[in-house]
Structures are given as structure tokens and as C-alpha cells.
């Protein structure tokens with residue numbers, strides 16, 4: 001009976017020792033961690049493109065629970081993009097999003113809520129078009145977005161769980 005508390009005490013002591021800074025008094029201070037300033041292309045790749053793909057894949061599976069979640073993730077990603085890069089080439093990104101992509105997300109959400117496959121497909125098409133409308137408007141016409149034909153996420157199952 002005594003062995004277990006002693007074991008836990010030993011683990012707690014080890015953790016406490018590990019938490020003590022290992023730096024001795026004359027060691028140089030750690031270099032400051034440089035700020036990472038992602039570009040708009042970084043944010044598009046990390047936060048927007050991935051979620052657009054996942055919405056397309058889960059949409060094919062009519063996985064309404066996941067779609068509810070991921071649509072909100074994409075909406076929030078746009079909010080974070082506009083917060084991180086408020087102005088791009090003198091254009092307020094929040095205004096661009098509000099005018100273009102957000103109304104298509106509203107439509108997508110209504111379709112998801114109604115669990116309506118035809119409405120979902122139409123709204124997903126409009127969402128995808130709104131990506132490229134902005135790319136053309138902001139002189140990136142060569143960035144062309146389409147509905148995904150195959151999954152780039154082999155470790156994630158987009159089918160609805162039972």
C-alpha cells in the first residue's frame with residue numbers, strides 16, 4: 001500500500017526538478033523567439049484552403065454534424081485572416097470577405113441546417129466561385145480553386161460516424 005504513494009511522490013519530485021530552469025547564472029540568456037508573421041498566402045494555405053477541401057469531402061458524405069463544425073471553422077478562419085492582415089494592397093480584407101465569401105457561407109449553413117443535399121451542393125459551388133472572384137479581383141487569377149476530387153487527408157474519415 002505504501003509503495004504507490006511513494007512512487008507518486010517520486011514522480012512529483014522529478015517533475016518539480018524538471019520544472020526548475022536548467023540555466024546556470026553565467027549562461028547566456030536564451031535568444032528571443034522571433035515573431036512569425038504569416039503572409040496572406042500562408043493563411044490561405046493553412047486556414048482557408050484546408051477547410052474548403054474538408055467541407056467538400058464531408059459534403060459528398062452528407063456528414064451534417066461535421067459540416068456544421070467545419071463551416072464555422074472556415075468562417076472563423078476568415079475572421080482571423082482579417083485580424084492578422086487587416087489591409088492587403090490598400091484593401092480592407094474584412095470588407096472583401098463580408099461582400100463576397102461570407103454570404104455564400106450563410107447559404108451553406110442554411111443548407112447544412114436543413115440537411116438538404118441539393119442546396120448544399122449549390123451553396124458549395126457558390127462558395128468555391130467566391131474564392132476565385134476574390135483571387136481575380138486581387139490580381140491572383142492564377143490561384144484557381146475547385147471542388148476536391150480526392151482526399152488529401154488519408155488519416156481523416158469524412159463519413160458520418162454512426
Ligand code: HEC
Nearest residue numbers: 039040041044048049052096097101131134138140143145
Ligand atoms: C479577400 C479575397 C479572398 C478570398 C475571399 C479568398 N482568397 Fe485566397 N487568396 C487571396 C489573395 C489576395 C491571395 C494571394 C496572397 C499572397 O500571395 O500573399 C490568395 C491566395 C490563396 C491561395 C494560394 C496559396 C498558395 O501558395 O498556393 C489559396 C490556395 C487560396 N487563396 C485559397 C482560397 C480559398 C479556398 C478560398 C475560398 C474558400 C479563398 N482563397 C478565398 C484572396 C482571397
